[in-house]
Amino acid sequence: MRPARALIDLNALRHNYRLAREVSAAKALAVIKADAYGHGAVRCAKALQDEVDGFAVACIEEALELREAGIRAPILLLEGFFEAAELELIEQKDFWCVVHSLWQLEALERAQLNRALTVWLKLDSGMHRVGFHPDDYVAAHERLQTSSNVGKVVLMSHFARADELDCSRSEEQLEAFEQVRGGIDAEISLRNSPSVLGWPQVPSDWVRPGIMLYGATPFEQPQALASQLQPVMTLESKIISVRELPAGEPVGYAGSFVTERPTRVGVVAMGYADGYPRHAPTGTPVAVDGQLTRLIGRVSMDMITVDLTDLPQAGLGSRVEFWGKQVLASDVASRAGTIPYQIFCNLRRVPLLYSED
Numbered sequence: 001m002r003p004a005r006a007l008i009d010l011n012a013l014r015h016n017y018r019l020a021r022e023v024s025a026a027k028a029l030a031v032i033k034a035d036a037y038g039h040g041a042v043r044c045a046k047a048l049q050d051e052v053d054g055f056a057v058a059c060i061e062e063a064l065e066l067r068e069a070g071i072r073a074p075i076l077l078l079e080g081f082f083e084a085a086e087l088e089l090i091e092q093k094d095f096w097c098v099v100h101s102l103w104q105l106e107a108l109e110r111a112q113l114n115r116a117l118t119v120w121l122k123l124d125s126g127m128h129r130v131g132f133h134p135d136d137y138v139a140a141h142e143r144l145q146t147s148s149n150v151g152k153v154v155l156m157s158h159f160a161r162a163d164e165l166d167c168s169r170s171e172e173q174l175e176a177f178e179q180v181r182g183g184i185d186a187e188i189s190l191r192n193s194p195s196v197l198g199w200p201q202v203p204s205d206w207v208r209p210g211i212m213l214y215g216a217t218p219f220e221q222p223q224a225l226a227s228q229l230q231p232v233m234t235l236e237s238k239i240i241s242v243r244e245l246p247a248g249e250p251v252g253y254a255g256s257f258v259t260e261r262p263t264r265v266g267v268v269a270m271g272y273a274d275g276y277p278r279h280a281p282t283g284t285p286v287a288v289d290g291q292l293t294r295l296i297g298r299v300s301m302d303m304i305t306v307d308l309t310d311l312p313q314a315g316l317g318s319r320v321e322f323w324g325k326q327v328l329a330s331d332v333a334s335r336a337g338t339i340p341y342q343i344f345c346n347l348r349r350v351p352l353l354y355s356e357d
């Protein structure tokens, strides 16, 4: 059996969820969209369901998968419905629903529902992607309140630059939100992971942590709270071949790496078809039998070459960690010019193996 696999530590997931709730002193929707950022939504939901305030996903397809697996907690659809026909199922399965656009508001008013839905009304406070314009928000809120199809309304907005700790844009967005909110008496939700970790001054009755649940930092720089996160996924495999090369020999596709010295090369069963980023350059850290070394040469579809020259005890069958508790996914991501969100979501082909303790 090919040794490539992703180990998922569900205790670490619970630790990170508790941290999100504790530091924000708020209720927390665990964001498990995109198959829990590659970690497996159903298993992650089951690990959290006894303590969670609710879950958030991108669309009804993801929410249905959770309900069908027996998850009874509230589930928020972060983009609401994509067509009015979904409202029947939203009612039947008791999902919570974001309303971010006028067409959704109108469809909701027109729907023939038997029970009042919980709606999260989204304001565009400056990200300029979705959400009601500040001039239209209060009127939209009033329409929701007078509709018999709507019960509780939560006011929400989303920050574009909360991961930049020295950027004033989050303050500006908060101010825009506070101005529009005015005297509306309702619960609010503004904070995603970077905001939970880095913007304690932002109020929120509900927080929406995603990436931090999986133990990866959303920041480029070290950050105190982020350093308390526990990585949930370990992507690992084994060395399947070893060769000794003299100095001056090319390794892998395009010969883009040439040995600078006599080099012991380990070949690992892992590649970009597993989701490891193809653009990770020579020098990207990997851990072999617990010791740090570097990736060398191009990442291939099914194989990756690593430098074993300084690890004489490592060889055939040695375990290689590509990211996990020793090599941080955020470091690999930044070497490869991307973010941990994407490298987790790109995971495929490897089996996910879960541990609870």
Ligand SMILES: *Cc1c(COP(=O)(O)O)cnc(C)c1O
Binding pocket: 031, 033, 078, 158, 191, 192, 193, 194, 208, 209, 210, 211, 212, 218
């Ligand atoms: C994905 C998403 C989140 C979670 O963001 P993280 O940065 O992963 O914490 C929160 N809110 C909304 C609206 C989202 O779409």
